[in-house]
Amino acid sequence: MSIIPINKENIADYSDLVDGDVAENIGRMYYRGVAVHDPDDNSPLSLLIWELKSVEAAGDTESELKWLYAADPSFILPLFDEYSTEILFEGVKRTALELPASDTERSDAMSECGFTFSPAESRYLDVSLRDFKELSFIKKKAPSYIMSIDDLDDREYEQGLMNIMFRFDDPALEDLSYLPKDWYEQTVSCCVKTDGKINGFLLVHACPSGILIPVLFFAVGADFKMNLIEMMRFSVAQAAVFYSDKTTVRINRRNRTVHDLTKKFFPDKKGGPVIAGERRENG
DSSP: OEEEOOTTTGGGGTTTTSOOHTTTTBTTTTEEEEEEETTTOOOEEEEEEEEEESTTTOOOEEEEEEEEEEESSSGGHHHHHHHHHHHHTTOOOEEEEEEEEOOOHHHHOOOOOOOOEEEEEEEEEEEEEEHHSSSGGGSOOOTTEEEEEGGGGGHHHHHHHHHHHHHOOOOOOGGGSSOGGGGGTTOOEEEETTEEEEEEEEEEOOOOOEEEEEEEEEEEEEEEEHHHHHHHHHHHHHHHSSSSSSSSSEOOOOOOOHHHHHHOOOOOOOOOEEEEEEEEOOO
């Protein structure tokens, strides 16, 4: 078997095997990938893409598996042998993933690689744009000091983001500060701008599939709570112009704050059933 690292230059070669929403991230700072190929005909036998987490926290680096392909479950073991070697140099201490609840074949194969699995509710909550539009407080128009990031030049955006990130040390994305402005949906993403200074952002990424993913939702200052609401009003109103009511908004309930917020807004919504897996690394 031959091992081929997956990078920005060759990810298109795997377009039939990798979901486009995952593939677009190859080339970002903390995304990694590797494929195992048949040495006889060079066909891919298995493939893995992962994202490093908590990289800046000494001794706490984790890995979240984003995509796993195997032409046959028997090819998973050599894939994870290579993965173990790759993450050794990154100092990863824990690997985590979610599989669909029905995917017992892959979870069984991964159990032989040292993973433990348990039934769970996905931490990713899918809500339609219609659901957001039906929230009672959304119907009011946002004030003029809430504006699309499309109205900011790159320098103003970067200075504003620096101001926010200086006060916010728990971003959803490890490389949020390094992503260019145009990585975000320009008309739906917005900011709070008062007295010439940016005091809040609601940044949304539009995936190739059309799914919208909120990435940063944070404001500072005495009016930060109201400004969070105003940014939601603005963002939903903008999305309603350019996207259908059926558009999926995917929320990463990565911590208790986000979980409680989604529970408040959408008490009847739940994440799909999954098998949550993890493995301790490097002893």
